[in-house]
Amino acid sequence: MPRRDGTGPMWWHGRFRGCGYRITAGREAILDTLMIADKHLSAEDIYNKIHNAYPAVGLTTVYRTLEILVTMNLVFKFDFGDGRARYELVEGSKKSHHHHHLVCKECNRIIEYTDFINDEIELLKKTEKGLSKKYNFEIISHIIQFYGICEKCKKKR
Amino acid sequence: MPRRDGTGPMWWHGRFRGCGYRITAGREAILDTLMIADKHLSAEDIYNKIHNAYPAVGLTTVYRTLEILVTMNLVFKFDFGDGRARYELVEGSKKSHHHHHLVCKECNRIIEYTDFINDEIELLKKTEKGLSKKYNFEIISHIIQFYGICEKCKKKR
DNA sequence: AATGTTGATGAAAATCATTTTCATTAACAG
DNA sequence: CTGTTAATGAAAATGATTTTCATCAACATT
Ligand SMILES: [Mn+2]
Ligand SMILES: [Mn+2]
Ligand SMILES: [Zn+2]
Ligand SMILES: [Zn+2]
Numbered sequence: 001m002p003r004r005d006g007t008g009p010m011w012w013h014g015r016f017r018g019c020g021y022r023i024t025a026g027r028e029a030i031l032d033t034l035m036i037a038d039k040h041l042s043a044e045d046i047y048n049k050i051h052n053a054y055p056a057v058g059l060t061t062v063y064r065t066l067e068i069l070v071t072m073n074l075v076f077k078f079d080f081g082d083g084r085a086r087y088e089l090v091e092g093s094k095k096s097h098h099h100h101h102l103v104c105k106e107c108n109r110i111i112e113y114t115d116f117i118n119d120e121i122e123l124l125k126k127t128e129k130g131l132s133k134k135y136n137f138e139i140i141s142h143i144i145q146f147y148g149i150c151e152k153c154k155k156k157r
Numbered sequence: 158m159p160r161r162d163g164t165g166p167m168w169w170h171g172r173f174r175g176c177g178y179r180i181t182a183g184r185e186a187i188l189d190t191l192m193i194a195d196k197h198l199s200a201e202d203i204y205n206k207i208h209n210a211y212p213a214v215g216l217t218t219v220y221r222t223l224e225i226l227v228t229m230n231l232v233f234k235f236d237f238g239d240g241r242a243r244y245e246l247v248e249g250s251k252k253s254h255h256h257h258h259l260v261c262k263e264c265n266r267i268i269e270y271t272d273f274i275n276d277e278i279e280l281l282k283k284t285e286k287g288l289s290k291k292y293n294f295e296i297i298s299h300i301i302q303f304y305g306i307c308e309k310c311k312k313k314r
Numbered sequence: 315a316a317t318g319t320t321g322a323t324g325a326a327a328a329t330c331a332t333t334t335t336c337a338t339t340a341a342c343a344g
Numbered sequence: 345c346t347g348t349t350a351a352t353g354a355a356a357a358t359g360a361t362t363t364t365c366a367t368c369a370a371c372a373t374t
Contacts, residue, residue, distance in 0.1 A: 020350085022342075022351070057331095057352085058353045059353090060332095060334095060353060060354080061351080063331090063333075064333095073272070077238075083361090098186045102288060102292060102296070105228075105297065113292070116283065116287055123276055123280050126273070127276070135259060135307075135308065137303075137307055137308060138306040141303075141305070142302065142303045142304065143300065144299070144300070146299045147296070147297055147298045147299065148289075148294055148295045148297040149294070150292075154293070177321085178322095179320095179369085181321095181322065181370075183322085183323075214323085215323070217325080217335095239357080241360065241361095301342085315374100316374085317349095317371080317372105317373080317374075319371095319373095320369100320370090320371100321370080322367100323369090323371075324365105324367090324368100325365100325366100326363105326364085328362080328363065328372085328374100329363080330359100331359100331360095331361105332360105333357080334356080334358080335354100336353105336355095336356070337354100340352090341350075341351085343348085
C-alpha cells in the first residue's frame with residue numbers, strides 16, 4: 001500500500017511498474033518536482049530545479065520521462081502559446097485539484113479558476129457520455145481554456 | 158458592403174485595412190484556402206495548396222499571415238499534438254460553424270462534434286460572464302477538447 | 315496616371331525546443 | 345551476485361517557426 005508521508009513506495013510506483021517501467025532516481029526527482037510545483041513547468045524548468053540535487057539527470061531524461069507520464073495520463077501537457085510545452089500533474093495525484101485556465105493572448109499569463117467548475121463538470125460528464133457512445137470514442141481527459149486579455153494587459157492599453 | 162458572391166471586396170478586407178494591413182495576393186490566397194478547407198491545415202498545408210496558383214507566395218508569408226489572422230481573432234491556432242500548429246477559420250467567417258474537438262491521443266485523429274453544443278454554449282456564456290467579472294479578464298474565445306482513444310485505435314488493440 | 319512612403323515579401327540563415335543516436339550504466343528478476 | 349535489457353547522458357540531428365535583409369509593391373497623395 002503506497003504511503004503519503006514520504007516513506008515507502010510512492011503512489012505512482014505501482015502504476016509505473018505495472019507498465020514495465022523501472023523506478024530511477026531521475027524519475028523520482030521529476031515526479032517530486034511536479035508534485036511540489038505551483039506553476040506550469042516546462043521541461044527545462046524541471047531540469048533546472050532538479051539539477052542541483054541531481055546533477056546526473058539530463059534534459060533528455062526529463063523529456064523522456066514527461067512523455068511517459070503524459071502517455072500514462074498522470075500528467076497534462078499544455079500549449080499556452082509561449083513556444084514550449086508546459087506540464088502539470090493530473091488532479092487527484094497530489095495537491096492539484098480539477099481546474100481550468102484563462103490564457104492571456106497578450107502576455108501568456110495563466111489564471112487557474114475553479115469557479116463554476118461543478119456546473120462545468122456536470123455538463124462535461126453528460127457530454128462525455130453522449131460523445132463516447134455516438135463516436136465510440138473513449139474519453140480520458142479534457143481541456144477547457146478561455147483566451148483573452150488579462151487585467152494587467154488591459155490597463156497597459 | 159462586402160459581398161459574399163466572389164465579386165467585390167471580401168468580408169475581411171475591411172477589418173484588415175482597419176488594422177493598417179494591406180491587401181495582397183498572397184493574403185487573399187491564404188484566406189481563400191482557409192475558407193475552402195474542410196480540415197485543420199498546417200502552414201505547410203496551406204503553402205502547398207497555394208503553390209500551384211501562386212508560385213510567388215512563400216512559406217514565410219504563410220506563417221506571417223497566419224500570425225496576423227490569429228492576432229485579429231479571425232483564425233484559431235490549435236495544437237493537436239502532431240508537432241505542427243493547425244489553423245481553422247473562426248466560426249461565422251464562412252461555412253465554419255461553432256464546434257469542439259475530440260482528439261485521439263494515439264493517432265491524432267480529430268473528430269469535430271456539435272452535439273450538446275447548445276448546452277455547452279449556454280454554460281460557457283454564464284461562465285464567461287462570471288469569470289470576466291471576477292478576474293477582470295476580457296474573454297475573446299475558448300477551446301474545449303476531449304482527449305482519448307478513437308474507434309479505429311481501440312480496434313487495433 | 316505617376317510618385318513616394320512604407321509595409322510586405324522571398325530566400326536564406328538562424329533559432330531553438332524536442333528527438334535521435336549510440337556507447338555506457340544501472341534496475342531488478344532470477 | 346549475475347545477466348538481461350531498459351534507462352541514461354552527451355552530442356548530433358531534426359524540423360517547425362522566426363529573423364534578416366535587400367527588393368518589391370500597396371495605396372495614399374498628388
Ligand atoms: Mn493548471
Ligand atoms: Mn475544427
Ligand atoms: Zn496579459
Ligand atoms: Zn486514433
